[in-house]
Amino acid sequence: MAKMFEAAGAAGGVSGPPSSGEYLGDRIFRGIAWLSAFSIVVLVGYILWEVGVQAVPAMAKHGLGFIVGTTWDVNRETFGVLPEIWGTLYSSLLALLLGGVFGIAIAIFLTQDFIHHRLATVFRTVIEMLAAIPSVVFGLWGIFVLIPLLKPGAEWLHDNLGWFPLFGTDLAGPGMAPAALVLAIMILPTVAAISVDAFRRIPYKVKEAAYGMGTTRWEAILKVMLPTASSGILAALVLGFGRALGETMALAMLIGNANQISLSLFSPANTLASLLASSFPEAGELEVQALMYAALVLLVITFIVNVAGLAVQQYTIRKFEGKQ
Amino acid sequence: MSDIDLTLTADEARPVPQLGRQAFEARALKSGLLTGLTWVGAGLAAVPLFSVIYLLLVQGGTRLFSSDFVEILTGLPPAGFEMGGGIGPAIVGTLVMVGIAAAISIPIGILAAIYLGVLEPRSKMANTSRFLAKVLTGFPSIMAGVFVYAVIVIHWGYSAWAGGVALAVLMLRTVVLAAEEAMSQVPQRMKDAAYGMGCTRTQVIWKVVLPTGLPGILTGVLLAIAGAAGESAPLLFTALFSNYFISAITEPTASLSILIFNFSGMPFPNQIELAWTASLVLVLIVLVFNILARLFGQPKV
Numbered sequence: 212m213a214k215m216f217e218a219a220g221a222a223g224g225v226s227g228p229p230s231s232g233e234y235l236g237d238r239i240f241r242g243i244a245w246l247s248a249f250s251i252v253v254l255v256g257y258i259l260w261e262v263g264v265q266a267v268p269a270m271a272k273h274g275l276g277f278i279v280g281t282t283w284d285v286n287r288e289t290f291g292v293l294p295e296i297w298g299t300l301y302s303s304l305l306a307l308l309l310g311g312v313f314g315i316a317i318a319i320f321l322t323q324d325f326i327h328h329r330l331a332t333v334f335r336t337v338i339e340m341l342a343a344i345p346s347v348v349f350g351l352w353g354i355f356v357l358i359p360l361l362k363p364g365a366e367w368l369h370d371n372l373g374w375f376p377l378f379g380t381d382l383a384g385p386g387m388a389p390a391a392l393v394l395a396i397m398i399l400p401t402v403a404a405i406s407v408d409a410f411r412r413i414p415y416k417v418k419e420a421a422y423g424m425g426t427t428r429w430e431a432i433l434k435v436m437l438p439t440a441s442s443g444i445l446a447a448l449v450l451g452f453g454r455a456l457g458e459t460m461a462l463a464m465l466i467g468n469a470n471q472i473s474l475s476l477f478s479p480a481n482t483l484a485s486l487l488a489s490s491f492p493e494a495g496e497l498e499v500q501a502l503m504y505a506a507l508v509l510l511v512i513t514f515i516v517n518v519a520g521l522a523v524q525q526y527t528i529r530k531f532e533g534k535q
Numbered sequence: 536m537s538d539i540d541l542t543l544t545a546d547e548a549r550p551v552p553q554l555g556r557q558a559f560e561a562r563a564l565k566s567g568l569l570t571g572l573t574w575v576g577a578g579l580a581a582v583p584l585f586s587v588i589y590l591l592l593v594q595g596g597t598r599l600f601s602s603d604f605v606e607i608l609t610g611l612p613p614a615g616f617e618m619g620g621g622i623g624p625a626i627v628g629t630l631v632m633v634g635i636a637a638a639i640s641i642p643i644g645i646l647a648a649i650y651l652g653v654l655e656p657r658s659k660m661a662n663t664s665r666f667l668a669k670v671l672t673g674f675p676s677i678m679a680g681v682f683v684y685a686v687i688v689i690h691w692g693y694s695a696w697a698g699g700v701a702l703a704v705l706m707l708r709t710v711v712l713a714a715e716e717a718m719s720q721v722p723q724r725m726k727d728a729a730y731g732m733g734c735t736r737t738q739v740i741w742k743v744v745l746p747t748g749l750p751g752i753l754t755g756v757l758l759a760i761a762g763a764a765g766e767s768a769p770l771l772f773t774a775l776f777s778n779y780f781i782s783a784i785t786e787p788t789a790s791l792s793i794l795i796f797n798f799s800g801m802p803f804p805n806q807i808e809l810a811w812t813a814s815l816v817l818v819l820i821v822l823v824f825n826i827l828a829r830l831f832g833q834p835k836v
Contacts, residue, residue, distance in 0.1 A: 237735035247646035345765030457675020517673030
């Protein structure tokens with residue numbers, strides 16, 4: 212063996228067994244890489260532990276009453292986040308309804324041969340740019356463009372259909388509708404991108420088979436492509452929902468930070484994330500503990516939603532690629 | 536009982552299918568209608584982006600592209616009814632904090648990705664930390680702020696480095712997942728060729744995997760930087776805000792996104808104009824990194 216390498220070296224080759232120094236370097240480098248990978252595990256664990264520890268005093272004091280309580284009053288030391296939980300879920304659900312429909316429509320538009328593939332790339336870039344715009348900028352846009360734009364329509368709806376719970380109040384400025392609309396715009400790129408992947412995974416012959424049966428374009432999409440891509444689209448919706456739950460700044464600027472539970476689209480509300488954003492900077496010790504508890508609630512909700520989304524996505528990948 | 540006319544031949548008795556395309560058949564109309572709706576939907580979805588860009592250029596551009604752009608880019612933010620002023624401290628603060636975040640997250644992220652993508656892709660450790668990196672992606676960005684508040688701010692107060700660490704938490708996941716993806720696409724045969732020459736795994740990584748995967752890694756890093764520059768929730772109660780230029784990284788520091796957030800709620804037109812200007816600057820920074828990421832993104836493998 213050694214002779215072979217010697218021969219190779221004599222002939223000007225570069226191959227040879229690693230020296231002991233190289234072995235040592237290899238060991239050390241692999242150790243550092245392992246440590247870095249381990250640091251991700253440590254980081255997630257540390258985040259959960261730290262937020263948990265900080266929340267313990269509030270958990271001990273308020274217990275489960277925190278989750279069903281409806282007042283947030285620092286002076287009386289009563290803290291409850293039911294309105295925030297409601298606002299978080301309601302705004303995200305509204306955003307998902309809108310962003311989901313448009314996101315899936317765009318995924319179909321981009322993958323089902325509606326436009327030339329070069330044009331599709333351009334359009335895809337436009338949607339991806341939407342994801343690149345910072346949340347505060349959308350908030351600013353919402354305050355000065357969307358709210359004035361929505362106001363006349365909201366007024367009309369409230370005046371004429373005020374008996375309907377969704378239009379029960381007037382839009383005084385910030386409120387659920389502008390917040391949910393901006394949220395929908397923000398999750399649209401997520402939903403569209405993951406749905407596009409889901410459609411791309413379908414082998415082309417599936418579509419050819421459908422067309423071969425004499426289906427129209429939309430019969431092929433609705434009866435063959437959509438059901439085949441359904442699990443991937445579900446993953447897109449769940450992950451989009453997860454993003455909506457955690458979105459902070461645009462909501463803190465647009466939702467009105469009102470501690471109330473209302474079905475009305477035009478009444479101000481609050482979410483867990485924007486409660487954290489608006490209360491943390493000026494909070495005293497007791498309120499910080501309560502806010503940590505609220506953060507833990509948000510963490511648990513988003514964790515469950517995201518793990519569910521990832522599981523569905525993994526299932527889809529396995530179904531189509533037969534991996535693992 | 537016998538409606539069947541026995542004098543007919545088999546060909547005539549069988550219903551003749553119409554195989555031609557019928558433009559006004561109900562199902563063809565439905566298909567056309569849905570196609571139209573999809574076009575409208577796709578068009579509508581593009582409206583917000585163009586509306587945002589238009590307003591940024593109109594509202595923010597008037598101040599930025601005028602004679603006093605030097606004051607805008609270097610001046611201090613104005614108080615109350617004061618006119619003029621600029622966003623200098625916020626620009627510097629954002630760059631400093633993104634720099635701190637990049638210095639922490641990029642080395643750790645790429646090293647972790649080396650472990651996940653090249654060294655032990657199938658080990659239990661790799662699977663766990665890959666899964667957790669994906670879970671981190673779903674974490675609300677404000678949780679990074681809450682975490683850093685609990686770990687750093689409570690003990691040492693608001694500071695630029697607390698803000699940088701919070702941004703690093705958010706950048707890490709992007710860097711790890713993108714770099715792993717890039718490195719796992721390096722063909723096995725290239726690695727095998729290097730191993731066959733007697734390279735250690737470290738040498739294979741430095742001489743083969745990293746250079747080959749560089750475009751993809753760079754894309755991920757640049758996208759992570761772009762994302763961090765636009766973040767505001769994690770800075771809200773870690774870096775706080777300041778009206779002055781940063782003099783030490785242990786002080787509260789201004790950032791563009793927090794300036795936009797603060798000024799957007801003020802009743803003064805001058806501040807609101809500055810908020811738009813700051814938005815334009817922020818979007819330009821984010822877009823530059825995004826475009827760079829796209830330019831590097833063409834993999835050479």
